[in-house]
Amino acid sequence: MEVDSAQEQPTGVCPHFHAAIELIGKRWTGAILSALIEGPQRFGELAGAVPGMSDRLLSRRLRELESEGLVGRQVEAGSPVRVTYSLTEAGAELGPAISELKSWAKRWRAE
Amino acid sequence: MEVDSAQEQPTGVCPHFHAAIELIGKRWTGAILSALIEGPQRFGELAGAVPGMSDRLLSRRLRELESEGLVGRQVEAGSPVRVTYSLTEAGAELGPAISELKSWAKRWRAE
Numbered sequence: 380m381e382v383d384s385a386q387e388q389p390t391g392v393c394p395h396f397h398a399a400i401e402l403i404g405k406r407w408t409g410a411i412l413s414a415l416i417e418g419p420q421r422f423g424e425l426a427g428a429v430p431g432m433s434d435r436l437l438s439r440r441l442r443e444l445e446s447e448g449l450v451g452r453q454v455e456a457g458s459p460v461r462v463t464y465s466l467t468e469a470g471a472e473l474g475p476a477i478s479e480l481k482s483w484a485k486r487w488r489a490e
Numbered sequence: 491m492e493v494d495s496a497q498e499q500p501t502g503v504c505p506h507f508h509a510a511i512e513l514i515g516k517r518w519t520g521a522i523l524s525a526l527i528e529g530p531q532r533f534g535e536l537a538g539a540v541p542g543m544s545d546r547l548l549s550r551r552l553r554e555l556e557s558e559g560l561v562g563r564q565v566e567a568g569s570p571v572r573v574t575y576s577l578t579e580a581g582a583e584l585g586p587a588i589s590e591l592k593s594w595a596k597r598w599r600a601e
Contacts, residue, residue, distance in 0.1 A: 392521040392540055395595035396588075400524075403591070404515005410503040413511075430502055448598075469598045476590035477507075480514070483587055484506035487559075487580045 402447060403473065407432045407440055412466070413481075415450065416474055419465035449473070513558060514584065518543045518551055523577070524592075526561065527585055530576035560584070 403409050407429060414420060414428035426437055441464060444450035449470035455461040466473075514520050518540060525531060525539035537548055552575060555561035560581035566572040577584075 391538075392524045393592065393595065395599040396524060396592045397521045399591055399595040399599060400515050400520030400588075401517060402515075404511050404513075404520065406512060409511030409515065410508045413503045413507060428502055472594055472598065473591075476587055476594055477511075479587035479590050480510055480584075481504065481507045483583055484504065484510040487583065488506040488510060 403476075405440075405443075407436060408444065409477070409480075411437070411440055411444065412449070412470065412473060413477055415464060415466045415470065416477060419453070419463045421461065421463055425464065444470070514587075516551075516554075518547060519555065520588070520591075522548070522551055522555065523560070523581065523584060524588055526575060526577045526581065527588060530564070530574045532572065532574055536575065555581070 403412060410429045410432070411425060414425055417428075420428070422434075422437070422441075425441075426432070426434060429437070432440075441450060441452070445452060448467055451465055451467050453463045453465065455463070514523060521540045521543070522536060525536055528539075531539070533545075533548070533552075536552075537543070537545060540548070543551075552561060552563070556563055559578055562576055562578050564574045564576065566574070
């Protein structure tokens with residue numbers, strides 16, 4: 380990682396910011412987070428909210444977001460088992476950044 | 491969930507937001523934008539602010555950001571020619587989103 384060189388270079392870009400922007404900008408990840416900001420969702424609901432993404436990639440991204448601590452997974456017993464995804468506290472706190480970016484996209488890209 | 495049959499993706503994520511977050515989250519792009527928010531910079535200054543990125547990739551990302559209308563390129567005659575990069579109005583207006591993400595990274599990733 381760039382941690383050491385960033386410390387040597389006071390004018391360098393913060394490595395935590397750098398990692399964060401590339402995490403949320405990863406293909407489909409921003410779209411998944413944006414959908415989860417609306418509230419907890421089941422797998423099928425997420426797939427519907429992000430059309431064009433394969434179920435396989437959605438699974439992979441959700442696992443990544445879980446391991447990054449941004450998304451939690453709640454399993455309710457039953458038949459079939461009901462699995463719901465929701466943002467953790469850290470994930471939910473991305474809300475303002477995502478909201479700013481939505482305003483930007485609306486202003487500069489939606490014409 | 492309400493379904494508006496007039497829209498193609500009623501519950502879907504805004505495609506402009508989706509494109510925007512993947513644009514700024516592309517490898518190194520967020521770091522370059524973050525450096526340019528500090529002010530106009532020459533190629534070598536940018537390369538120094540974003541250690542670890544090759545000059546070739548920096549050139550490519552700057553061309554992409556130019557074609558997306560986020561970065562402008564000013565050439566001053568001389569020997570050697572002096573080239574400066576700066577944010578356009580659209581690029582500069584990403585400031586609040588980037589600033590929110592920096593706060594998030596500081597809070598959740600910097601421990």
